[in-house]
Amino acid sequence: MRPSWDEYFLKLAMLASERATCPRMHCGCVLVKDRYVLSTGYNGSLPGSPHCEDEGCLVVDNHCVRTNHAEMNAICQAARHGVSLDGATAYVTNMPCTTCAKALIAAGIRRVVIFSDFHDTFAGRFFSESGVVLERMPMPCREISYDLSAYPSAKGFDPAGS
Ligand SMILES: [Zn+2]
Ligand SMILES: [Zn+2]
Numbered sequence: 001m002r003p004s005w006d007e008y009f010l011k012l013a014m015l016a017s018e019r020a021t022c023p024r025m026h027c028g029c030v031l032v033k034d035r036y037v038l039s040t041g042y043n044g045s046l047p048g049s050p051h052c053e054d055e056g057c058l059v060v061d062n063h064c065v066r067t068n069h070a071e072m073n074a075i076c077q078a079a080r081h082g083v084s085l086d087g088a089t090a091y092v093t094n095m096p097c098t099t100c101a102k103a104l105i106a107a108g109i110r111r112v113v114i115f116s117d118f119h120d121t122f123a124g125r126f127f128s129e130s131g132v133v134l135e136r137m138p139m140p141c142r143e144i145s146y147d148l149s150a151y152p153s154a155k156g157f158d159p160a161g162s
Pocket of ligand 1: 052058066067
C-alpha cells in the first residue's frame with residue numbers, strides 16, 4: 001500500500017538508523033520541511049573517532065557517550081550546509097533524549113514524529129513547554145516493497161554480465 005507522508009519519512013528515519021554504529025541503540029532522524037528532506041542523521045562517532053562497533057562503547061552513567069545522536073547529526077549536517085531548520089518536522093525512530101530535544105527545539109523544529117519511546121527523558125515536557133507538537137505513530141512496515149518484475153520495461157542488473 002502507498003505510504004502516507006508521515007509513514008514515508010519515518011521509514012526513511014528507519015533506513016538512516018541502519019548506518020548507526022553503536023550496538024546499544026540504533027536511531028535515525030530525518031528533518032523535513034514542506035515535504036522536502038533537509039537533512040538526515042544516525043547515531044555514530046564523530047569524524048575521526050573510532051566506532052563503538054570496533055572499540056566498544058564509552059559508557060558513562062549507563063549511557064554510551066561516544067556517539068553523536070541521530071538528531072544532533074541531522075542538525076549538524078544542516079548547519080554545515082547552511083540549511084535553516086526553522087519550522088521543520090523531525091522524524092525520529094525513538095523519543096529524543098533530553099539533550100537532543102533541547103537542540104531540536106532551539107533549532108526551530110515545530111513538530112516531532114516518533115514510533116518508539118525512550119526512558120528517562122525530559123523531551124515530552126520540554127516539547128510541550130515550547131509548543132512543539134509530539135506525535136507517536138505505529139512503526140512503519142519494516143520491509144521495502146520494490147519489485148522489478150512488476151515493471152516490464154525495467155531490467156535487473158546481472159552482476160555476472162552474462
Ligand atoms: Zn556505543
Ligand atoms: Zn539524543
